[in-house]
Amino acid sequence: MDTVLAGYGLVKKYGSTTALAGVDVEVRERDSLAIMGPSGSGKSTLLHTLAGIVRPDGGEVLLRGERIDRLGENRLSALRRKRFGFVFQSGQLLPELPAEENVALPLMLEGVPRKQAVERARRWFVPLGLDGLAHRRPGQLSGGQAQRVAIARALAVEPDVVFADEPTGALDQATSTEVVRLLTSVTREQGAALVMVTHDADVAAHCDRILHVRDGRISGHSQYTVA
Numbered sequence: 759m760d761t762v763l764a765g766y767g768l769v770k771k772y773g774s775t776t777a778l779a780g781v782d783v784e785v786r787e788r789d790s791l792a793i794m795g796p797s798g799s800g801k802s803t804l805l806h807t808l809a810g811i812v813r814p815d816g817g818e819v820l821l822r823g824e825r826i827d828r829l830g831e832n833r834l835s836a837l838r839r840k841r842f843g844f845v846f847q848s849g850q851l852l853p854e855l856p857a858e859e860n861v862a863l864p865l866m867l868e869g870v871p872r873k874q875a876v877e878r879a880r881r882w883f884v885p886l887g888l889d890g891l892a893h894r895r896p897g898q899l900s901g902g903q904a905q906r907v908a909i910a911r912a913l914a915v916e917p918d919v920v921f922a923d924e925p926t927g928a929l930d931q932a933t934s935t936e937v938v939r940l941l942t943s944v945t946r947e948q949g950a951a952l953v954m955v956t957h958d959a960d961v962a963a964h965c966d967r968i969l970h971v972r973d974g975r976i977s978g979h980s981q982y983t984v985a
């Protein structure tokens with residue numbers, strides 16, 4: 759399978775702190791990769807570097823073979839909007855907009871007219887188990903439902919890669935399992951790769967591969983068959 763996203767020799771320093779000390783990682787099409795490791799080991803820095811949010815001090819990031827870490831800020835942010843989707847721990851939905859408009863927002867930012875964007879957004883509601891909730895505002899959704907709306911929003915632009923930073927961090931165990939199952943399966947069905955930071959080994963076990971990070975370096979790999 760083709761490599762969609764790769765980072766080679768990634769180094770990132772914050773003053774005297776070395777957050778990444780030379781990391782190599784490759785993500786293939788439809789691959790799901792979990793990044794695990796102790797607090798402060800560099801997991802979020804690695805995710806943000808691969809996603810073009812943090813610029814590395816050394817090494818390179820390639821999206822389908824093209825170097826992205828040296829793009830100018832405008833081109834890089836356009837690329838992030840079109841080619842990447844993001845899911846965070848919580849609080850990422852706009853409270854004043856109904857769920858379907860939250861999902862439609864990235865499409866509207868890409869110039870899709872509102873009506874079409876909302877129609878396209880609605881298609882994600884059934885696969886994500888959100889049937890009937892399109893008109894609810896985020897405050898009227900449970901934590902798990904809100905995360906599923908956030909997943910729909912990340913997928914709406916049909917990205918190459920979805921990045922998820924502790925997507926189940928604010929959920930109870932049963933809801934976490936439901937959300938990560940949908941995140942991994944719907945992302946794969948859509949043809950996107952998934953890169954996810956998590957503290958939770960049960961959540962990571964839903965991914966195809968786990969990358970263990972310690973002190974800014976890869977300390978090990980594990981492979982799972984999909985749960």
Ligand SMILES: Nc1ncnc2c1ncn2[C@@H]1O[C@H](COP(=O)(O)OP(=O)(O)OP(=O)(O)O)[C@@H](O)[C@H]1O
Binds near residue numbers: 777796798803
């Ligand atoms: N913007 C920043 N400025 C200064 N230091 C930073 C910054 N971001 C991260 N660091 C430092 O870089 C190291 C790696 O941080 P990072 O957030 O990547 O770790 P993490 O594994 O995601 O941690 P956690 O699990 O606690 O979220 C830490 O020592 C952290 O304090």
